[in-house]
Amino acid sequence: MSAALLVLSAFLASAVEMVEALTIVLAAGLTRGWRSSLSGVAAATLALAVVVAALGPALTVVPLDDLRLVVGALLLVFGLQWLRKAILRASGFKALHDEHAIFARELREAETAPREERAGLDWYGFTLSFKGVFLEGLEVAFIVLTFGSTQGSIPLAALGAAAAIVLVAGVGAAARAPLARVPENTMKFAVGVMLTTFGVFWSAEGAGAHWPGGDVAILAVLAGVILWSALLVALLRRRHGELVVA
Secondary structure (H helix, E strand, O other): OHHHHHHHHHHHHHHHHHHHHHHHHHHHHHHHOHHHHHHHHHHHHHHHHHHHHHHHHHHHOOOHHHHHHHHHHHHHHHHHHHHHHHHHHHHOOOOOOOHHHHHHHHHHHHHHOOOOEEOOEEHHHHHHHHHHHHHHHHHHHHHHHHHHHHHOOHHHHHHHHHHHHHHHHHHHHHHOOOOOOOOHHHHHHHHHHHHHHHHHHHHHHHOOOOOOOHHHHHHHHHHHHHHHHHHHHHHHHHHHHHHHHO
């Protein structure tokens, strides 16, 4: 069960990050040229491979309990940030994530940026794609390494991430348009719930707690996080409605 949740979490989180990276790469490619944009993608991919190669083996020598305590705490920080934004979006206190609007903004900025060539590449298009893929990819790498190392199965986490990357890249290449129809807000909510769930579960285990039922207890933690999040959404929606009427 925990293995299935691990793959699903890696898939959803990676899909969200890659949809956002795709939007940036498309804007760079359509306005500054595909050669510069894809060169930036290749350079970012190489840089990420170096980061993963450096950090992956280092995590395997850390005692498992210490690793779960640290990773659990970090996941709680990331998960609660994602969950907070998702709850605010769902309740109306924060605007929903709009990939079309982001794509339009990136297009405008790319079209008006001055042109400067280095090594035969448009530097703005190269750096825009590099930055987008590298920054979003870092979050994917963090999730794969932390999830995989704490469960003792980096390949499983990598499988979920790879499936998301291939799917998003394939659909994006075919459509040559931002994937605005992807239910990204719902996916962000789900990722926030899962990151928070694993954060609670692993940090407690790392601190020496023993969950009743072992890994099956993660379902109870997941249910608790979902119920608490739904309650907060309901309360904030009511509050938002009162503020609008007033």
